[in-house]
Amino acid sequence: MALLEIRNLHATVDGKQILNGLDLKIDTGEVHAIMGPNGSGKSTLSYVLTGRDGYELTDGDILFDGVSLLEMEPDERAREGVFLAFQYPVEIPGVTNMTFLRTAVNAVREHRGEMPFDPMDFVKYAREKATDLNVSDDMLRRPVNTGFSGGEKKRMEILQMAALEPRVAILDETDSGLDIDALKVVADGVNAMRSDERGMLVITHYQRLLDYIVPDHVHVLANGRIVKSGDKALALELEKKGYAEFLEQAA
């Protein structure tokens, strides 16, 4: 059984059809990359998978460990182990990263039947995770994403992922807005999370990210469905040729 199986996914946003029969299987230990031009449905896919309001599934199913996610609220999916690193992380003024992380981690731990961390123990846990990502104590004390640079925000997303230890991680254009140094830090963070227990879906516009996070499978998304799949060589081919050919195919 696949870890995540997307079957014939059709979805609309504001009544507009965005996904048109998308199929994809991700097994544990695998990293899949989805590449596609603007408007191909990349972000819609990430929101449909995580259950955001306004993204309406009109046909198909999403199975996680063989169980459909469709009836689950966004927070239930998250507690089950579905994680989304946001393209545009949201600011929450007045709430420190430490508090935010602790609340999130404890919600997930309770769901798994584990003891929640007390604040002191959590500080230790968070610091351990933070060191690898070059996240300072000062950053942990600052409010969530408030006044953070693009690179800092993305590092915090990866820190959240590391702290929450999801079963499947979806990274939505994690490379956007990053300079090359920040990109390396983020990619190292993601690579450190690769494991036999976990699957990843890396959504990106550019090949560049895939030099650092090397995928097992690459898929081309166009007009709401996957039009070609291959290995990492496909990404390089795309880089050379562009998306035009695939758009014609899809149309």
Next chain:
Amino acid sequence: MAATTEAVDQVRSIGEQYKYGFVTDIDVDLAPKGLNEDIVRLISKKKEEPEWMLEWRLKAYRHWLTMEEPTWQKPQYPDIDYQDSYYYAAPTTTEKPKSLDEVDPKLLETYEKLGIPLREQEVLAGVEGAPAVAVDAVFDSVSVATTYKAKLEEQGIIFCSISEAVRDHPELVQKYLGSVVPYSDNFFATLNCAVFTDGSFVYIPKGVRCPMELSTYFRINAENTGQFERTLIIADEGSYVSYLEGCTAPQRDEHQLHAAVVELVALDDAEIKYSTVQNWYPGDEDGKGGIYNFVTKRAACRGHNSKVSWTQVETGSAITWKYPSCILQGDNSVGEFYSVAITNNAQLADTGTKMIHIGKNTRSRIISKGISAGKADQTYRGLVRVQRGAKGARNYTQCDSLLIGDKCGAHTIPYIESQNPSAQVEHEATTSRIGEDQLFYCRQRGMDEEEAVALIVNGFCKEVLQTLPMEFVVEAQKLLGISLEGSVG
């Protein structure tokens, strides 16, 4: 009218009993409904008050008769029949639950969430036979209260009920009672002067820094917060005190109208920090049966370099209508007002502050955070007045409103009057909505909707919450979450 005659007779007969030994337990705690001079006399007598106190009450009562109830506030409410209320210890004996099993399970659920121990739950829920002293969530009550009292006495601090103070410290009470909120101040304050039955009295002697938070929790005889509470706090020269009123747990109460008066006096170099956590019953989803919280709170910064900080967390009551204020008389005196007001369902609030700058170089700071959800409506109303002599006065005001859902309202009405050209007055206001994107972000990290709202609201209120005494910050944070339950989705 026969009813009135009967009432008067009843009052007289109770009055007569006192002559023969008021000291013994009075289980006849019933005075008839209605308000008249006899009732005022009865209250004064029950409290064993001296003549001057009674005269003051009567003066207030007579003045009250000439006053009209104000109507300028935004929250409107049905007419209150003042003759249909009890003014002395309503007969609640038949209403008391026998044990926690008889208490509304919803209330118990809330206690549970706040982590309140069983024994204290009984006190709060008004269970028959519960201990007369409110218990702090952590410590055992009686011993703590006694130890604290001894410790305070060592330093010459007076902390007792206002009734005790009237009897035992008449010189202080006569000097300061009504000196900040005069008996003729406003309709509800004047009513309070006539019929107040309990409240706290605090006196901090010169140069003494009160070694602990004073809280109604620890006040002996504090089992029932009265309908007409009266609190008077005096900080003598160079002294400091922090006082906490209220409780995060929702309290049951039979009275609908609460018209308390709080007077604070800070002399030279003295500082008073007054924190309120108000969580009276807000009524059902339509606001039916909730408390009207119409309170007059005022501080006089009488001395040079004196300072008063008001912090309030207002989450309860059907209607909250109050403006804790500072009269900045002393040169260089400082007034602060930090407020969080949450209105959910059908709750209404019209609250804010008044900062009256009289002395030179007086400073004031106002931070108000209003959160509205459901069909609730709230108004921030604040006055900053700089008088002619207040050279170099400065004020900074920040009012932020947060809306949850699309049926609630928030209004900001600042009044700014400056008569001194050297004064600096700043006012900033924002209104925002809890964003779908913020909620989704939190939920994607595993938090359920209520947890997410609580987290976002706590962040919004952080500036105010951190001015609360340490031990109440956590409780207050939980309370914000609980008050907003069911506000989303």
